[in-house]
Amino acid sequence: MLGNLSTPELSSLLALSPSIDQIGTNERITRIQARSIKGAAKMQGLRMALSMIDLTTLEGKDTPAKVRQLCFKAQHLHDQAADLPTVAAVCVYPTMVGVAKKALGNSGIKVASVSTAFPSGQAPFEVKKLDTLYALDNGADEIDMVVSRGRFLSGDYQFVYDEIAAIKELCSTARLKVIFETGELDSLDQVRKISDLAIAAGADFIKTSTGKIQPAATFPVVLTMLGAIKDHFDKTGQMIGMKPAGGISSSKLALQHLLMVKEVLGEAWLSNEWYRFGASSLANDLLMQYQKQLTGKYQSAAYFSID
């Protein structure tokens, strides 16, 4: 059924998307944020969060040298601390996939490439297709595509659906993350609807944002997307991954997000196979907190390498 729904079928699927109440959503989040994550649970959470990071550089001024440095950091987060996990993946533009792939070698760290005319998605489908194929040909393990938000907002759900399904087909074994750019959507109802649409079209992961627009991965948006993943799992038994990106820059926020995943989806999602943080500055804050837990003292930011 995946990937080939007709317009009436898609319409009836989206008609089943439940409405989302903003106030109730906020209440659920307040409950989670009131929890106290301390001691061994905090340590475990910090390590888990580190292992779930897609370490990202997505700038016009990216160069092979910059990407190589990022890839080194991905493998050596903070060698002063023993037994740290590595991040899950490095996330770059298609032109940098080859560089990253080579730099990461057989470290086990994945290379994720943004595609489909990231971040706006405003390009003809042929271009998006070439963009994706280029990344795949250079060895991308994961594709982070953007959806056509304009088409979605104008009600052309079939277009958005077909586009995702077509990119999914190109991906073969590569895992497809679908970016909604929720900061450009209007309501949690729309976030829920596009989540259901993307999951039906074959997304392996759903992802909040490009990181280029604020607001990005807010708690209400992430909770709404987790709700779609949970309903899909209950209906089909199929797990879908979640990637909040943009705005989660502190350990406290990251731990609260992980707790939300645990409570809403269950512990099966607490691995980097099913959950990622799209972030660049989060890693160092996690490392600082980790060192603080180990030594009882906060170290200066100067002790943690940027990149």
Added chain:
Amino acid sequence: MMSQTNWNLEPSLESAAQIQLQAQYELFIDGKWQAPLSNTYFDNVNPADESHLAKIAWGNAADVDLAVCAARTAYDNVWSKLSGAERGKYLFRIARLMQEKAKELAILETLDGGKPIRESRDIDIPLACNHFFYYAGWADKLQEAFAGQQIAALGVAGQITPWNFPLLMLAWKVAPALACGNTVVLKPAETTSLTALKFAEICQEAGLPAGVVNIVTGYGDTGAALVAHPDVDKIAFTGSTAVGKQIQKACIGTAKKLTLELGGKSANIILEDAPIDQAVEGVINSIFFNQGHVCCAGSRLFVQESIAERVIEKLKFRLQSIYVGHPLDKNTDIGAINSKKQLETIERYIAIGLAEGAEMYQPDCALPSQGFYCKPTLFTDVAQSARIAQEEVFGPVLTIQTFRTMEEVVQKANNSPYGLAAGVWTDKGARIFGLSQQLKAGVIWANTYNKFDPASPFGGYKESGFGREGGRHGLSAYLKFSN
């Protein structure tokens, strides 16, 4: 790819070390701590671990008489002579002192009553403070509240509060009484006296004139003596319907003004177009808030048949991340049942539900070995005629019934001797208005539940009582009107 599971939060206990409990508490009468004429004290127990907290004075009729006399004298000589603005100043001072001591009050409330520290810290104490702030503002505007009417204070108000929201119910009663110019004799519930006694200290610290607030601790006989006292002008009671009926009988033929806020078996209704995940969360808040010790708890859930299976499935999953445990643990969602007696009542009702053939679900969670605890409990396949669906359990026990049409659910929801509150979950505004006109309940929440605000009146229909507390309506319970 690495995978980790078994990520469990550690206990995070709020420290009670900063709380200095006295070994023995006396009565607070005429601005002073006085040993009871009864010469009797009772043990106060921490329901979280059954440890002894303090000995508390057990006032008798003679003690009540002293307190009422003190209140009468304070009314005649001091309080009735103050302007509204002056009374308001005292109330503002009390409110600010309560805020300053919020943490201490929250810990005391949790130690004494077993409610989760998250709730006493984030809900009970802030709301109690807000009630004082709110009524402080009314004290000099009473004539504006009732324009064109002749109003006057009643005199001495006898107030009897329950154990489920000890300080909050005190605030609901004391704040409007004082704002309207009355003096007060308050009898807190026997299992939860500590925050009322702390409140007495706050009144002293605020310089409130002696005798304006008197606290007489004790059991039901103490309350009965207060109700029976001939010099009390008003009785305000929050508690069980059975006791409420006795009080009403006792007041027959007297000039006492009476308000009763009693039990409930409130209906929470989920229609098929509801925002389902938020409705499920609303159910959690409606029945498991304060261990279900809430007069307006949404203890009867009605779900439209087309979505019933899904709602029940989601509720069961949600219960897996409800933490039942020590009330001082900041992660606790459901704390200790208030008393052994109440735990026995709840357990008796669970047995009744099972005997009636309803299907029970409880999550697989460990309970502390000491103290009074009860797992969150769902009953499905419940009939309207089942006792478990008709009688107030006052615990974390939810009955779930299904319905087909709006007409059916209105009939079933109203088919109860109670009428305190109701909840409606739907995406359609018209249905909210339609249902709220037909449901016989004093409070109706739409797409939320258990929301309280000092500006909003609260009270029931039928055997849930009469009179309103909160808001402008709450003032009229403490005033006499003559045109």
